[in-house]
Amino acid sequence: MHRTPDQGIILSRIPSLYFKRALAIPVLTAVAILPMLSAHPAAARAATTQAAAITQTASAAQADAATQAAATAQTAVTTEAATSTQAAIAARTHHRRTRRMRAYRWAASQRGKPYCWGGTSGCFDCSGLVMAAYQHVGLSFGRDTTEMLASSRLIRVGRRHAKKGDLAFYGTGHVELVAGRKYTLGALHEGTVIGWHRLSVWWHPTMYFRIRGAGRRNG
Numbered sequence: 001m002h003r004t005p006d007q008g009i010i011l012s013r014i015p016s017l018y019f020k021r022a023l024a025i026p027v028l029t030a031v032a033i034l035p036m037l038s039a040h041p042a043a044a045r046a047a048t049t050q051a052a053a054i055t056q057t058a059s060a061a062q063a064d065a066a067t068q069a070a071a072t073a074q075t076a077v078t079t080e081a082a083t084s085t086q087a088a089i090a091a092r093t094h095h096r097r098t099r100r101m102r103a104y105r106w107a108a109s110q111r112g113k114p115y116c117w118g119g120t121s122g123c124f125d126c127s128g129l130v131m132a133a134y135q136h137v138g139l140s141f142g143r144d145t146t147e148m149l150a151s152s153r154l155i156r157v158g159r160r161h162a163k164k165g166d167l168a169f170y171g172t173g174h175v176e177l178v179a180g181r182k183y184t185l186g187a188l189h190e191g192t193v194i195g196w197h198r199l200s201v202w203w204h205p206t207m208y209f210r211i212r213g214a215g216r217r218n219g
Helices: 005-096 099-108 126-135 145-150
Strands: 154-157 167-170 174-178 183-186 195-198 207-211
Touching: 099 126, 099 174, 099 183, 126 145, 126 174, 126 183, 145 167, 145 174
Parallel strands: none
Antiparallel strands: 154 207, 167 174, 167 207, 174 183, 183 195
């Protein structure tokens, strides 16, 4: 077969074209793959960083929750301890008070309740309040002023020696509790309520009595 010069040149170039194409394919492939390879580690690093951030956030949340739980538990323990301490102090204080003072405090807690003749609960007359106050601490010495004055439990004292909670008699028909140098506590008469009454030249006790056993700090 006869070849023209041009055909010979073309045929002689065919191997080099194939060689160049063979070289071009890996290069193009590398150009296409390298960005993917370079992008993949970045995505992996981003995912790792995000996971670390999530883990750190979760750890911080858990730490906060644990701290809050510990604080709550500590508050509960502190509150319980304070309550127990207050109860113990109240119990010791109650134990240290004399029966006379506890009777007085009970009578004072009835302030504002109305006077009623013959009353010993809810509403009171003068001797009814005194009787109920001392019965509250386990002492009894009569229901009315006549029985009280006849009781062997009453010990007469002078005005200067009268203490809070002692009995203050106005004559023989009215009795209240000593509340201080210038006041007595009691139920006065119809239309009034239990409260404190100031002494005056015209209104003051004529006799003071202490109750035998009222100075004890137990019972």
